Amino acid sequence: xxxxxxxxxxxxxxxxxxxxxxxxxxxxxxxxxxxxxxxxxxxxxxxxxxxxxxxxxxxxxxxxxxxxxxxxxxxxxxxxxxxxxxxxxxxxxxxxxxxxxxxxxxxxxxxxxxxxxxxxxxxxxxxxxxxxxxxxxxxxxxxxxxxxxxxxxxxxxxxxxxxxxxxxxxxxxxxxxxxxxxxxxxxxxxxxxxxxxxxxxxxxxxxxxxxxxxxxxxxxxxxxxxxxxxxx
Amino acid sequence: xxxxxxxxxxxxxxxxxxxxxxxxxxxxxxxxxxxxxxxxxxxxxxxxxxxxxxxxxxxxxxxxxxxxxxxxxxxxxxxxxxxxxxxxxxxxxxxxxxxxxxxxxxxxxxxxxxxxxxxxxxxxxxxxxxxxxxxxxxxxxxxxxxxxxxxxxxxxxxxxxxxxxxxxxxxxxxxxxxxxxxxxxxxxxxxxxxxxxxxxxxxxxxxxxxxxxxxxxxxxxxxxxxxxxxxxxxxxxxxxxxxxxxxxxxxxxxxxxxxxxxxxxxxxxxxxxxxxxxxxxxxxxx
Numbered sequence: 001x002x003x004x005x006x007x008x009x010x011x012x013x014x015x016x017x018x019x020x021x022x023x024x025x026x027x028x029x030x031x032x033x034x035x036x037x038x039x040x041x042x043x044x045x046x047x048x049x050x051x052x053x054x055x056x057x058x059x060x061x062x063x064x065x066x067x068x069x070x071x072x073x074x075x076x077x078x079x080x081x082x083x084x085x086x087x088x089x090x091x092x093x094x095x096x097x098x099x100x101x102x103x104x105x106x107x108x109x110x111x112x113x114x115x116x117x118x119x120x121x122x123x124x125x126x127x128x129x130x131x132x133x134x135x136x137x138x139x140x141x142x143x144x145x146x147x148x149x150x151x152x153x154x155x156x157x158x159x160x161x162x163x164x165x166x167x168x169x170x171x172x173x174x175x176x177x178x179x180x181x182x183x184x185x186x187x188x189x190x191x192x193x194x195x196x197x198x199x200x201x202x203x204x205x206x207x208x209x210x211x212x213x214x215x216x217x218x219x220x221x222x223x224x225x226x227x228x229x230x231x232x
Numbered sequence: 233x234x235x236x237x238x239x240x241x242x243x244x245x246x247x248x249x250x251x252x253x254x255x256x257x258x259x260x261x262x263x264x265x266x267x268x269x270x271x272x273x274x275x276x277x278x279x280x281x282x283x284x285x286x287x288x289x290x291x292x293x294x295x296x297x298x299x300x301x302x303x304x305x306x307x308x309x310x311x312x313x314x315x316x317x318x319x320x321x322x323x324x325x326x327x328x329x330x331x332x333x334x335x336x337x338x339x340x341x342x343x344x345x346x347x348x349x350x351x352x353x354x355x356x357x358x359x360x361x362x363x364x365x366x367x368x369x370x371x372x373x374x375x376x377x378x379x380x381x382x383x384x385x386x387x388x389x390x391x392x393x394x395x396x397x398x399x400x401x402x403x404x405x406x407x408x409x410x411x412x413x414x415x416x417x418x419x420x421x422x423x424x425x426x427x428x429x430x431x432x433x434x435x436x437x438x439x440x441x442x443x444x445x446x447x448x449x450x451x452x453x454x455x456x457x458x459x460x461x462x463x464x465x466x467x468x469x470x471x472x473x474x475x476x477x478x479x480x481x482x483x484x485x486x487x488x489x490x491x492x493x494x495x496x497x498x499x500x501x502x503x504x505x506x507x508x509x510x511x512x513x514x515x516x517x518x
Contacts, residue, residue, distance in 0.1 A: 070335060082328055084328035086321075
């Protein structure tokens with residue numbers, strides 16, 4: 001299985017606070033990885049570093065062999081945990097725009113998903129509810145044939161029915177050459193789709209195991225193990 | 233990728249500018265009509281108008297105020313859009329989208345810069361055009377062109393150089409200085425972005441800081457020049473003096489244009505490199 005992401009000794013801090021400390025992680029193709037950890041442990045910072053929205057203070061990040069830049073961005077499909085789309089645009093304009101910049105974007109797939117979730121392409125983003133906006137962002141991210149999907153809190157703001165649809169989309173998108181990294185607090189909801197779990201604490205990877213190994217060796221679900229490890 | 237960025241850049245800004253330009257030209261036309269109605273004092277016509285439209289002086293005054301507001305709006309809008317499109321679209325929330333596109337920082341900066349310069353030029357043209365709408369009639373335009381033509385003949389005869397080329401040189405320098413001014417704003421915003429807090433205040437500070445540094449650099453340069461002049465042998469000074477004295481008016485004009493062009497080009501390159509470096513190596517979106 002080809003290695004798709006390698007983070008080596010990555011350090012990142014801002015405002016006098018270290019967020020990632022000697023962060024190391026490797027993700028191979030064909031895997032769905034859950035990035036799990038308490039608030040403020042560095043999940044979003046890690047995602048932003050891989051996507052070139054932040055620059056590390058130290059260390060190396062390689063995506064399919066490329067440092068963050070145009071080549072890596074063409075291979076990564078990123079769903080930020082933020083409302084990032086221009087408000088004044090219509091949903092269909094956005095589809096056209098993303099298709100214009102990413103050759104791997106499947107517009108037909110995006111349109112089908114929009115109609116499945118009953119979102120009109122003619123609506124402007126500012127008229128959509130928060131949850132619907134998140135669905136649009138997710139659809140845009142999942143309609144690409146990327147090598148690496150990075151989904152930051154993809155199901156946090158949507159209703160349970162849409163959650164199922166989204167998880168099915170993620171599984172349905174599975175292919176040997178691509179990897180998916182999902183960060184979330186809602187472990188129970190995504191546990192069924194995960195191949196691997198990464199526990200993050202204080203800016204470091206404290207555990208990186210396959211879900212099967214957690215079940216066999218620890219005799220626990222990922223959710224139970226998380227609660228045990230991060231007991232307050 | 234640059235052409236794609238430009239396409240979306242213009243699409244994002246065209247509607248706002250289009251409306252504002254139409255509004256300005258509309259206000260100019262309204263003022264023209266109202267002023268004509270108010271100040272046409274042919275006796276018979278005037279008394280008829282008095283009955284039909286008693287408030288016409290007030291209407292003319294109000295459309296004058298509206299026109300002034302629209303002119304101010306064009307200037308302010310151009311300035312705000314130049315700031316906003318860079319700050320909000322590249323360093324605010326929308327930056328998440330823009331910086332995950334497979335595009336290099338120089339392409340982002342260039343797309344913003346081209347749009348900013350194009351809108352600045354169009355805004356200037358629209359303001360001039362609206363002045364024509366308010367004040368010009370066909371007779372006046374004909375006279376103006378006749379005068380202009382006469383002047384260009386005179387210019388050619390006097391300086392042995394076409395007026396249109398001389399004017400073109402000046403316009404080109406103005407364009408390059410617009411580029412430098414826009415890039416100074418971008419560089420200042422990127423400098424302000426380096427801070428954790430108070431990014432906008434620091435960007436404003438950086439803008440004036442850059443101006444101050446340039447002033448200091450210029451005065452140092454002038455001082456160095458003075459020192460060189462003092463130390464230079466008389467023969468060299470005489471030669472330079474003779475060269476300057478023998479310049480024709482047009483040659484002096486070209487020399488000044490060339491200096492201004494070089495100055496603004498150097499500034500543009502400096503600000504562009506600064507902005508690009510900061511965006512490539514120190515981008516930190518919150």
